[in-house]
Amino acid sequence: MAQVGLHRLASSVRTTIASASSRCCLQSASAIRLNTCSDSISHPLGRPSNTLINAGHCTGVRSFHGSSQKWTAIYRSDLQNARRIVVKLGSAVITREDECGLALGRLASIVEQVSELQNQGRQMIMVTSGAVAFGKQKLHQEIVMSMSMRQTLASRELKGKPFLEPRACAAAGQSGLMSLYEAMFAQYGLKTAQVLVTKPDFQNEFTRENLKSTLHELIKFNIIPIVNANDAVAPPPEADKDLQGIISVKDNDSLAARLSVEVGADLLILMSDVNGLYNSPPDMEGSRLLRTYSPSVDAAGVVFGQKSRVGLGGMESKVDAATWTLNKGTSVVICNGTESKAILNIVQGKNIGTFFTQSKSINTPVEVEAANAREGCRALQALSSEQRAEIIRRLADLLIEKQQDILNANQRDVAIALTEGISGPLLARLRLTESKLKTLREGLIQIANNSYQNVGRILKASQMAEGMELRQITVPIGVLLVIFESRPDALPQVAALAISSANGLLLKGGKEAHHSNKILYDLVQEALGLHAPKTSISLVGRREDIEDLLALHDYIDLVIPRGSTQLVNKIQSLSKGIPVLGHSEGICHVYLDEKINREMAVRIVLDAKCDYPAACNALETILIHKSHLRSGLFDEICDTLKDHKVKIYSGPRLASSLKFGPPAARSLSIEYGDLELTMEIVDDVDEAIAHINKYGSSHTDAIVSDNVKAAERFLKMVDSACIFHNASTRFADGYRFGLGAEVGISTARIHARGPVGVEGLLTTKWILHGSGQTVKDFSDGHLKYIHKNLMTEPKLIENTLPQVTYQSHEASSDDEVTVKQKN
Numbered sequence: 090m091a092q093v094g095l096h097r098l099a100s101s102v103r104t105t106i107a108s109a110s111s112r113c114c115l116q117s118a119s120a121i122r123l124n125t126c127s128d129s130i131s132h133p134l135g136r137p138s139n140t141l142i143n144a145g146h147c148t149g150v151r152s153f154h155g156s157s158q159k160w161t162a163i164y165r166s167d168l169q170n171a172r173r174i175v176v177k178l179g180s181a182v183i184t185r186e187d188e189c190g191l192a193l194g195r196l197a198s199i200v201e202q203v204s205e206l207q208n209q210g211r212q213m214i215m216v217t218s219g220a221v222a223f224g225k226q227k228l229h230q231e232i233v234m235s236m237s238m239r240q241t242l243a244s245r246e247l248k249g250k251p252f253l254e255p256r257a258c259a260a261a262g263q264s265g266l267m268s269l270y271e272a273m274f275a276q277y278g279l280k281t282a283q284v285l286v287t288k289p290d291f292q293n294e295f296t297r298e299n300l301k302s303t304l305h306e307l308i309k310f311n312i313i314p315i316v317n318a319n320d321a322v323a324p325p326p327e328a329d330k331d332l333q334g335i336i337s338v339k340d341n342d343s344l345a346a347r348l349s350v351e352v353g354a355d356l357l358i359l360m361s362d363v364n365g366l367y368n369s370p371p372d373m374e375g376s377r378l379l380r381t382y383s384p385s386v387d388a389a390g391v392v393f394g395q396k397s398r399v400g401l402g403g404m405e406s407k408v409d410a411a412t413w414t415l416n417k418g419t420s421v422v423i424c425n426g427t428e429s430k431a432i433l434n435i436v437q438g439k440n441i442g443t444f445f446t447q448s449k450s451i452n453t454p455v456e457v458e459a460a461n462a463r464e465g466c467r468a469l470q471a472l473s474s475e476q477r478a479e480i481i482r483r484l485a486d487l488l489i490e491k492q493q494d495i496l497n498a499n500q501r502d503v504a505i506a507l508t509e510g511i512s513g514p515l516l517a518r519l520r521l522t523e524s525k526l527k528t529l530r531e532g533l534i535q536i537a538n539n540s541y542q543n544v545g546r547i548l549k550a551s552q553m554a555e556g557m558e559l560r561q562i563t564v565p566i567g568v569l570l571v572i573f574e575s576r577p578d579a580l581p582q583v584a585a586l587a588i589s590s591a592n593g594l595l596l597k598g599g600k601e602a603h604h605s606n607k608i609l610y611d612l613v614q615e616a617l618g619l620h621a622p623k624t625s626i627s628l629v630g631r632r633e634d635i636e637d638l639l640a641l642h643d644y645i646d647l648v649i650p651r652g653s654t655q656l657v658n659k660i661q662s663l664s665k666g667i668p669v670l671g672h673s674e675g676i677c678h679v680y681l682d683e684k685i686n687r688e689m690a691v692r693i694v695l696d697a698k699c700d701y702p703a704a705c706n707a708l709e710t711i712l713i714h715k716s717h718l719r720s721g722l723f724d725e726i727c728d729t730l731k732d733h734k735v736k737i738y739s740g741p742r743l744a745s746s747l748k749f750g751p752p753a754a755r756s757l758s759i760e761y762g763d764l765e766l767t768m769e770i771v772d773d774v775d776e777a778i779a780h781i782n783k784y785g786s787s788h789t790d791a792i793v794s795d796n797v798k799a800a801e802r803f804l805k806m807v808d809s810a811c812i813f814h815n816a817s818t819r820f821a822d823g824y825r826f827g828l829g830a831e832v833g834i835s836t837a838r839i840h841a842r843g844p845v846g847v848e849g850l851l852t853t854k855w856i857l858h859g860s861g862q863t864v865k866d867f868s869d870g871h872l873k874y875i876h877k878n879l880m881t882e883p884k885l886i887e888n889t890l891p892q893v894t895y896q897s898h899e900a901s902s903d904d905e906v907t908v909k910q911k912n
């Protein structure tokens with residue numbers, strides 16, 4: 090297999106390509122000649138190959154094909170453009186942890202990913218370790234088989250394994266390794282070639298050129314070179330030395346590095362058995378994975394430990410090799426080869442492993458920002474409530490002082506959005522106005538004024554026993570991640586709520602509001618500077634993928650998404666172990682009951698639909714009592730809505746009742762978010778309740794009715810976060826509820842429901858003051874539990890609230906009443 094003549098290889102590749110006509114390998118076959126950045130022929134990945142050069146990432150020189158320019162990725166997202174990729178598999182990836190042979194499942198997955206990328210038109214090269222480790226296992230089995238029973242038992246007693254010559258092990262392991270690769274790649278219609286090299290092959294110009302030319306030919310014919318050190322003949326290891334800036338090939342990390350540079354690879358992926366480079370050995374307490382590593386900035390902060398059980402080079406050797414490769418213009422990622430889809434995810438620009446970059450200005454890693462936010466939470470807790478309120482008031486004032494700068498920044502976002510064709514509700518959310526800023530300021534002042542009772546409030550106090558007092562007090566949740574789209578006004582609101590509740594905060598805004606978010610965040614920083622660390626709140630950089638943030642369960646305590654249904658759904662499904670507070674949809678209903686004040690009904694419907702159709706609490710479905718089809722109310726509502734340019738769709742029952750009614754709705758569960766709504770007929774309040782509970786989203790639903798019993802039934806039986814009687818659904822809002830602002834509206838069933846203000850961002854802790862008691866004192870009977878409530882203020886319960894009585898418009902029954910408050 091290894092030394093197949095090139096003409097034979099070429100013909101077999103042609104056969105493979107021809108037989109796989111429907112696959113992308115055809116694409117790659119046509120692409121194999123297009124190896125240089127300067128090629129004028131189109132890029133095999135569907136882009137002109139000089140896109141990268143235009144993006145300004147040209148560093149280093151690609152020597153392999155004589156092209157004069159080469160790019161290096163600055164951001165992970167640039168890695169999507171990598172064409173020639175070297176994947177190096179360490180021994181720990183290739184062999185099983187129990188040392189019983191090769192890790193076949195893992196290898197198959199890596200082969201599948203490499204094949205996928207090769208079939209996309211990329212040029213993959215593999216550097217594989219594992220021959221020694223695999224051969225060792227193979228030889229060891231042979232030795233055990235040839236031992237007598239006595240020898241076997243004796244060797245067990247000695248507990249040691251016989252010394253096996255690594256060169257012999259490599260020779261025994263390499264053939265098995267290669268036949269496996271060949272069989273696996275064949276499943277994807279791909280051919281492989283074995284290339285074994287030794288250190289002198291790089292030192293001798295003649296063999297070095299031969300090596301390059303062989304690799305070139307293999308790549309040209311769509312064959313995946315599989316490279317390893319020729320350990321069977323390798324010279325004994327030498328003291329480590331990098332000659333004249335050329336890396337000494339002493340293990341497969343340095344081999345992969347050297348090879349990547351020789352062939353002008355765009356990306357080198359070094360796969361090991363750990364998730365990447367840590368600031369100290371991964372098993373050490375407090376060690377942290379470095380998502381990005383800029384050698385000139387980060388090198389001093391890394392401590393190395395032992396290598397893996399089977400590895401040769403260790404992590405330090407990987408980092409040296411990676412740094413050298415990066416300096417020569419090839420991007421590098423060190424990752425965990427046991428992680429599923431690691432290679433594909435890296436090439437998609439996802440936050441996998443450690444990304445080596447020359448950029449010194451790369452943002453602070455999000456883990457560090459989250460750790461700072463936790464510190465910030467503690468610092469905010471340590472402040473007095475007056476100090477927290479002062480920060481919020483300062484922020485409120487800055488919104489007006491810097492109004493013009495904010496509006497200018499926002500106009501830049503709006504202008505970009507317009508060129509990108511963003512319109513309607515999305516644009517409405519994005520646009521900031523003087524009046525929005527004014528309302529925002531008022532909300533912030535309200536939050537500041539309500540800040541005094543938030544943190545450390547005693548909810549329960551009881552005397553547990555003689556000399557023992559128990560208290561339950563409010564405390565912040567910890568670190569919040571708020572992900573919001575389009576709405577830059579959410580940023581100061583959420584920041585104020587976090588400060589008021591003393592939570593640390595990570596904000597992830599949408600790129601469409603980049604300029605607005607930036608200036609609003611700077612104002613938050615300025616205000617925080619009054620009393621708290623500025624790092625208590627971070628605006629997470631645009632590099633960070635939401636998916637990666639949602640995996641940070643060790644750092645983040647609660648995720649609050651604010652944005653489109655798609656965003657919230659995505660977050661709910663992607664969150665890995667972090668609770669998500671929010672609502673995915675706002676399918677809000679207004680039910681128009683039989684006995685009704687018609688003028689009120691029209692006003693409420695109009696407000697609920699037209700005040701701000703993009704809001705999640707806007708009306709989406711009107712349920713109308715069957716009697717109104719002939720009472721004139723149906724026509725009146727339709728006419729008024731049409732006057733306000735609202736498109737009406739009918740539910741199935743309405744459609745079948747009218748010959749020329751509105752067009753049929755696609756579904757009864759639609760959130761239009763625009764000047765559109767569905768109308769449907771129901772028989773009575775019970776049918777309305779059943780409809781809402783079936784098709785609604787548990788957000789906000791309202792009844793307009795003069796019938797007190799019907800209203801009470803509705804309020805009791807509709808299973809939503811907010812249920813209103815004779816009021817518009819648009820009241821479901823933190824500001825209107827007097828919470829100052831909201832971080833979102835929750836349709837979750839635990840902890841916080843409806844508009845979530847400060848209360849939803851708090852949890853509790855129990856404080857016990859004792860005087861030396863033990864549990865045994867109680868089981869012995871020396872002491873007795875008292876559990877006496879020490880709270881003096883009586884707790885309000887529902888039936889102690891002021892009674893609301895109703896007066897009928899039509900005064901035809903006791904049940905039919907208008908709202909009137911009586912104390």
Ligand SMILES: Nc1ncnc2c1ncn2[C@@H]1O[C@H](COP(=O)(O)OP(=O)(O)O)[C@@H](O)[C@H]1O
Nearest residue numbers: 179180181361367369393394396397400403404
């Ligand atoms: N700072 C560090 N960051 C990451 N890994 C480290 C560090 N220090 C030591 N290591 C160890 O390096 C090992 C990887 O290197 P190595 O044994 O050469 O593996 P491979 O066989 O994959 O080349 C890991 O198992 C890890 O425990």
Ligand SMILES: N[C@@H](CCC(=O)OP(=O)(O)O)C(=O)O
Nearest residue numbers: 180219220221340341401402
């Ligand atoms: N060439 C050797 C591997 C050498 C090596 O550098 O190993 P590793 O540190 O596991 O990448 C082999 O095939 O076993």
